[in-house]
Amino acid sequence: MKSTLNTKRSAFASFKGAALILPLAVASAAQAAAPAQTTWVSTETKAFIAPATRTLAATPLVELAAGSPAHVVVSLKLRNANQLHQLARDVNDRKSTRFRKFLTHQQFLADYAPTEAQVQAVVTHLRKNGFINIRVAPNRLLVSADGTASSVKSGFNTPLVHFQRDNREVFANTAPAQVPEALSDTVLSVLGLQNVTRAHTMLHAGPRTQAKTLATGTxxxxxxxxxxxLYDVGNTPSAANTTVGIITQGGVSQATQDLNQFTSANNLPTVNVQTVQTGGPNGDYSDDQEGQGEWDLDSQSIVGAAGGAVNQLLFYMADNSASGNTGLTQAFNQAVSDNLAKVINVSLGWCEADAYSDGTMAAEDQIFTTAVAQGQTFSVSSGDEGVYECNNRGYPDGSTYSISWPASSPNVIAVGGTTLYTTASDGYASETVWNEGLDQNGKLWASTGGFSSYEAAPTWQSTLSVSPKPAGRAVPDISFDAAQSTGALVYNYGQIQQIGGTSLSSPIFVGFYARLESANSNSLGFPAASIYSAVQSTPALVHDVTSGNNGYGGYGYNAGKGWDYPTGWGSFDISKLVTYVQGHKFAQ
Known part of the structure; x- marks a missing residue:
C-alpha cells in the first residue's frame, strides 16, 4: 500500500546549517571501493551524510578503520509486490470477493516472499565480502550479517565514517548503498549503515499530580x-480471545514483574506473557532501566483498556545493541512473520526524513503491508514533539514542520494525544489537544501531527476537508489521552508513577481494538479506511476535539471541527463504535 510522493523533498531539508565539506579521501572512496568491472546499482539506502545536504557535527569525518565491526540487515524486495498491495486493499474491502480472506504465512512464502534462490544469491554475496553470522528471517524478507567496515565498503560500495555528535562517537555512510547489478531485482535497502539517529520512546513521565478543576473539567x-x-466501553467484552503484541527495545523482565503487580492489585487474572528475541542469539535483551517505564505503560494500559484480560501478550524484544534501528525492523518483521498477534503496539518513533534516507522506510513499509494483508493492525504513537519531530526532537523551529516514522506509514494506525478532563462523578467531560508547552530545557511536549514529505496520502484520506490540504499521508488518525497531568498511574519498579505521552494513547487504542476483535471472533482487519468512512457518515462515533494547538509561539496546527492535524478524528466512544460495527462490515 506504500507509494512515494512524486516530488520528494530532500531527506534532510529540515536540518539547518552549513554543508559539510568531506575530506577528499572520503568523498572519493566510493569510486575506489570496488573493481572497475563491477556494475553497481543503487538501493533505497541513500548517503546518510553527503555534501551540501546536512550538517551533523563540527568534528571532522574520518573513515572507519577497515577492521571496525559492522552489522547489517539487508531488506529484500517483495515478489509480486503490486499484487500484495492489492490484496492488502481487498481483504479490507467489503465489495471484494477477497474481503476478510486474510493472507497466511504459508501463502506469503508461496506467492510474495523472495525466492530461496534470491536469498541464496544475497547470502553468497555477503560471504564473498567477508560477512559472517548470516541469518535469514523466516519470511525471507530480511537477511542479517556481521562484518567490518571493509566488508561494507566492498559489498555495498560505500565507506563508513565516524565523528562526534552530542558527545557520542557515531558513524554513517557517505554514499548510497549499492549492490551488483545481478542483485538489483532482489535487494531493496541495506540497513545498519548509520547509528546517528535512533528511535525513541514516546512517553512523558512526571510526578503524581493533584486533581485540578478547570472550566473544561477536572x-x-x-x-x-x-x-x-471514561471512553464508554459499556458491556463490550474483554479482549480475552485476542493476542496482542508489544514492540520493545531490550528486555522486559521488570516490566513483567510490574504487570503482575498491577493485575494483582486490581484483582485481575495473571496475563499470559511470552517474550520473543527478534535479533541474533547474541544480542542484548537485558532490561534497560530507562526504558522500563515505557514497557510498563504499554502493557498495563493495554490490559486495563482491554478489560483486564487478553488471550496472550507477546513482547517482541528488539536487540538493544543492534546498529541504528535494525533491531526494531527485525522486531516488526518477526511479529508479522509469526502472525500470532492480531493487534501490535509501537510506542516508538524517529524522524521520518532519517527513516527515508537510510532505507528503513522502504523496508518497513513492506513489512507493514504484509501485516495489513494478514489482518494484523499496528498501532503507532504519533509522537510527543508537536510539529517538530526532526528538529532536535521537539525544540521549536518556527514554520519548519516534520513528523515521526513509523507513524507516517499508511499501513499503520497513527494515534495522537489529548488532555482528558473528567466530571465531578469521574465520567468523561471533554478533551483538548495535548500540549504542555515547553519544559525547562525548551522542549515542546505536544501531540505530533502533520503530513508526510515521503508517503503519499492513502485513498481513505483523499476527501479530508482540512487546511492546509495534506500533500502526503496525514497524521494522526485518532487520539486518546496523552497528557502527563491526566496520564496513567502505572507500576514502575514496584512504585506508582504517573506517565503520559502518545505512548499512552496508542496502548489505550490497542486495548480497545483488541476488545472489538474479540467481540467479532478476531475477524476484523486493518481499520484505517473503515475509521474514516465510519466517522464521516456517523460523526457521533467520536469525541470531536475542537480546541487546542500542537505548536508553539503561534506556529503549529489548530484543532477544529472534524478531522484535524493535532488529533485526527478525536477519540472513540467505544460503545457507539461497537454498535456501529455490529451493523456494518467494518472494513472500507
Missing amino acids: ATGHSPTEFPA
Whole structure:
C-alpha cells in the first residue's frame, strides 16, 4: 500500500546549517571501493551524510578503520509486490470477493516472499565480502550479517565514517548503498549503515499530580482500569480471545514483574506473557532501566483498556545493541512473520526524513503491508514533539514542520494525544489537544501531527476537508489521552508513577481494538479506511476535539471541527463504535 510522493523533498531539508565539506579521501572512496568491472546499482539506502545536504557535527569525518565491526540487515524486495498491495486493499474491502480472506504465512512464502534462490544469491554475496553470522528471517524478507567496515565498503560500495555528535562517537555512510547489478531485482535497502539517529520512546513521565478543576473539567491521573469507563466501553467484552503484541527495545523482565503487580492489585487474572528475541542469539535483551517505564505503560494500559484480560501478550524484544534501528525492523518483521498477534503496539518513533534516507522506510513499509494483508493492525504513537519531530526532537523551529516514522506509514494506525478532563462523578467531560508547552530545557511536549514529505496520502484520506490540504499521508488518525497531568498511574519498579505521552494513547487504542476483535471472533482487519468512512457518515462515533494547538509561539496546527492535524478524528466512544460495527462490515 506504500507509494512515494512524486516530488520528494530532500531527506534532510529540515536540518539547518552549513554543508559539510568531506575530506577528499572520503568523498572519493566510493569510486575506489570496488573493481572497475563491477556494475553497481543503487538501493533505497541513500548517503546518510553527503555534501551540501546536512550538517551533523563540527568534528571532522574520518573513515572507519577497515577492521571496525559492522552489522547489517539487508531488506529484500517483495515478489509480486503490486499484487500484495492489492490484496492488502481487498481483504479490507467489503465489495471484494477477497474481503476478510486474510493472507497466511504459508501463502506469503508461496506467492510474495523472495525466492530461496534470491536469498541464496544475497547470502553468497555477503560471504564473498567477508560477512559472517548470516541469518535469514523466516519470511525471507530480511537477511542479517556481521562484518567490518571493509566488508561494507566492498559489498555495498560505500565507506563508513565516524565523528562526534552530542558527545557520542557515531558513524554513517557517505554514499548510497549499492549492490551488483545481478542483485538489483532482489535487494531493496541495506540497513545498519548509520547509528546517528535512533528511535525513541514516546512517553512523558512526571510526578503524581493533584486533581485540578478547570472550566473544561477536572485534570487528574487515572488507573489504566479507568479508561474503559471514561471512553464508554459499556458491556463490550474483554479482549480475552485476542493476542496482542508489544514492540520493545531490550528486555522486559521488570516490566513483567510490574504487570503482575498491577493485575494483582486490581484483582485481575495473571496475563499470559511470552517474550520473543527478534535479533541474533547474541544480542542484548537485558532490561534497560530507562526504558522500563515505557514497557510498563504499554502493557498495563493495554490490559486495563482491554478489560483486564487478553488471550496472550507477546513482547517482541528488539536487540538493544543492534546498529541504528535494525533491531526494531527485525522486531516488526518477526511479529508479522509469526502472525500470532492480531493487534501490535509501537510506542516508538524517529524522524521520518532519517527513516527515508537510510532505507528503513522502504523496508518497513513492506513489512507493514504484509501485516495489513494478514489482518494484523499496528498501532503507532504519533509522537510527543508537536510539529517538530526532526528538529532536535521537539525544540521549536518556527514554520519548519516534520513528523515521526513509523507513524507516517499508511499501513499503520497513527494515534495522537489529548488532555482528558473528567466530571465531578469521574465520567468523561471533554478533551483538548495535548500540549504542555515547553519544559525547562525548551522542549515542546505536544501531540505530533502533520503530513508526510515521503508517503503519499492513502485513498481513505483523499476527501479530508482540512487546511492546509495534506500533500502526503496525514497524521494522526485518532487520539486518546496523552497528557502527563491526566496520564496513567502505572507500576514502575514496584512504585506508582504517573506517565503520559502518545505512548499512552496508542496502548489505550490497542486495548480497545483488541476488545472489538474479540467481540467479532478476531475477524476484523486493518481499520484505517473503515475509521474514516465510519466517522464521516456517523460523526457521533467520536469525541470531536475542537480546541487546542500542537505548536508553539503561534506556529503549529489548530484543532477544529472534524478531522484535524493535532488529533485526527478525536477519540472513540467505544460503545457507539461497537454498535456501529455490529451493523456494518467494518472494513472500507
